[in-house]
Amino acid sequence: MTDQLIIFDTTLRDGEQSPGASMTRDEKLRIARQLERLKVDVIEAGFAASSQGDFEAVQAIARTIKDSTICSLARANDRDIARSAEALQDAQRGRIHTFIATSALHMEKKLRMTPEQVLEQARQSVRFARNLVGDIEFSPEDGYRSDPDFLCRVIEAVIAEGATTINVPDTVGYAIPELYGEFIRSLRERVPNSDQAIWSVHCHNDLGMAVANSLAGVKIGGARQVECTINGLGERAGNCSLEEVVMAVKTRRDYFGLDVNIATEHILAASRMVSQTTGFVVQPNKAVVGANAFAHASGIHQDGVLKARDTYEIMRAEDVGWSANKIVLGKLSGRNAFRQRLQDLGVDLDSEAAVNEAFSRFKELADRKSEIFDEDILALVSEQGALGHHDPFVFVSLAQHSETGERPHARVVFSRDGVEIKAESDGNGPVDASFKAIESQVQSGADMVLYSVNAISDSTESQGEVTVRLQRSGRVVNGVGADPDIVVASAKAYLSALNKLHSSSEMVVAQG
Numbered sequence: 001m002t003d004q005l006i007i008f009d010t011t012l013r014d015g016e017q018s019p020g021a022s023m024t025r026d027e028k029l030r031i032a033r034q035l036e037r038l039k040v041d042v043i044e045a046g047f048a049a050s051s052q053g054d055f056e057a058v059q060a061i062a063r064t065i066k067d068s069t070i071c072s073l074a075r076a077n078d079r080d081i082a083r084s085a086e087a088l089q090d091a092q093r094g095r096i097h098t099f100i101a102t103s104a105l106h107m108e109k110k111l112r113m114t115p116e117q118v119l120e121q122a123r124q125s126v127r128f129a130r131n132l133v134g135d136i137e138f139s140p141e142d143g144y145r146s147d148p149d150f151l152c153r154v155i156e157a158v159i160a161e162g163a164t165t166i167n168v169p170d171t172v173g174y175a176i177p178e179l180y181g182e183f184i185r186s187l188r189e190r191v192p193n194s195d196q197a198i199w200s201v202h203c204h205n206d207l208g209m210a211v212a213n214s215l216a217g218v219k220i221g222g223a224r225q226v227e228c229t230i231n232g233l234g235e236r237a238g239n240c241s242l243e244e245v246v247m248a249v250k251t252r253r254d255y256f257g258l259d260v261n262i263a264t265e266h267i268l269a270a271s272r273m274v275s276q277t278t279g280f281v282v283q284p285n286k287a288v289v290g291a292n293a294f295a296h297a298s299g300i301h302q303d304g305v306l307k308a309r310d311t312y313e314i315m316r317a318e319d320v321g322w323s324a325n326k327i328v329l330g331k332l333s334g335r336n337a338f339r340q341r342l343q344d345l346g347v348d349l350d351s352e353a354a355v356n357e358a359f360s361r362f363k364e365l366a367d368r369k370s371e372i373f374d375e376d377i378l379a380l381v382s383e384q385g386a387l388g389h390h391d392p393f394v395f396v397s398l399a400q401h402s403e404t405g406e407r408p409h410a411r412v413v414f415s416r417d418g419v420e421i422k423a424e425s426d427g428n429g430p431v432d433a434s435f436k437a438i439e440s441q442v443q444s445g446a447d448m449v450l451y452s453v454n455a456i457s458d459s460t461e462s463q464g465e466v467t468v469r470l471q472r473s474g475r476v477v478n479g480v481g482a483d484p485d486i487v488v489a490s491a492k493a494y495l496s497a498l499n500k501l502h503s504s505s506e507m508v509v510a511q512g
């Protein structure tokens, strides 16, 4: 048995399936680049057959990413599998991940198929996929709640057909660590050809045990692949969190005895990118990536940490990308210092023009804010990344008046396809007035389903980062904006969401 643990990230597939977390093709590509920098072994880039948008995203990622295996999900049918293979055609290393439900409940109620039909379909699908790519992963959906005897027959059959990874999902988050670990172990013992595949775990967090279950699947069950997402993003309570599972295995190498490839110093940047893109904010007390994860507030702890770090610290903050919130740049910093800082943060902009644009935005910000932190730079870059070059709506300026006892009023200037538009309105607050002003001219007909403001760094001098989530005819988009003035940040976020509603190539949303 190998002592390498394969990290399979499904932020872009399972993570994106959580309501409201939908991402555009460009956003997915940007996150995929960050996952590659993290040295994730396998990136599940999407579900190619589910929509044209998903197909294009998988294809773009397969064409761009060289160091990670790129995977597409496919139901166990020829059409889905062929579509995945097509999207993966240009990948350096491609994998098809096919699945079919095997629990009595799912087979009867969802698939309306007999166990024998399911077994036959699983077998045929893997055989079909095997002729298209060499790397095949098979998942019996709702595997943990499936009859073990039947599951053993299905797994043996698909391995015989050429499946190289067997993933046993706890689809509904029902497992308990010891029981799940034993379940995987007994399957591996009972399936005669089990040693011809790598075993994988995929756990959901409905009872808060996704990471614990995954680790038990590894330690007790002998699994050598963990499926996870950045920040634990995913449907309902989410998936196993990448940063937690990776840091557990690294920090307790004495116990697990396993190696992982992950370049952990890029974890924080990945976490921020995913939360900014989706608007799913990371809670302050979240392990590893929460704002308080390395903050020692109590006097006793602070004293201990100052005397010797390991009195209270089991991991080094720097090892996961925290840079202690130090002032990194200011008004006088030059282009080279800025470029160097981008490099240190693991940000690589795709062109010289993009670096120049980011630098001029940085200068603008430095004029208004004396201390620029890493967080500000990351926000600036991700705001820029969210701006397409042909976006119809561009923010120009904003003025607003609010005073106790009076109804707030806002005037917003923005351009639409290069034509300047002046809009004004009053509202319940200055943010509401700004949104109403924009809507008075745009009439998008969209509903706002989320509005959130976050301070990028600690103080009131920090920039506000705003996420606006809009919904129109079943389609959900997230817009982000950052600015020291939160009303301006809000207007930028609103326009960014409108730009995404506008991009027609992303119109189809269908999840299987």
Ligand SMILES: [Zn+2]
Pocket: 014, 169, 171, 202, 204, 239
């Ligand atoms: Zn899942």
